[in-house]
Amino acid sequence: MRLERVRHPVSNDDSLDDLLDELDAHGDLETAEQVLSIRMEKRRYGKPVTIVEGFDLPRSEVQSIASDLKSAMGTGGTVDEGRIELQGDHRDRVPALLEKRGFQVRD
Secondary structure (H helix, E strand, O other): OOOOOOOOOOOOOOOHHHHHHHHHHHHHHHHHHOEEEEEEEEOHHHOEEEEEEOOOOOHHHHHHHHHHHHHHHOOOEEEEOOEEEEEEOOOOOHHHHHHHOOOEEEO
């Protein structure tokens, strides 16, 4: 007895765009649930450093956010232990930029 392969047309009820939108909406929900804190510390020689912490994201995403913040502030910085450190005191401008990205910022 010989078996024949039956070909069924592939049903594509959801387009790729719909799936990507759904995934992005889920990412936005996770972002909106995160509450970040922003504080300033004095480091060596009294230089201020703005610290943003509370991220529950992969390191690569935190690094991407840090890169955007550094560009917007025109300053240097780094990602250390899941938090973003920006050179200088930027507590007045950073909250608005993070809220624009969908994060909640604690006072």
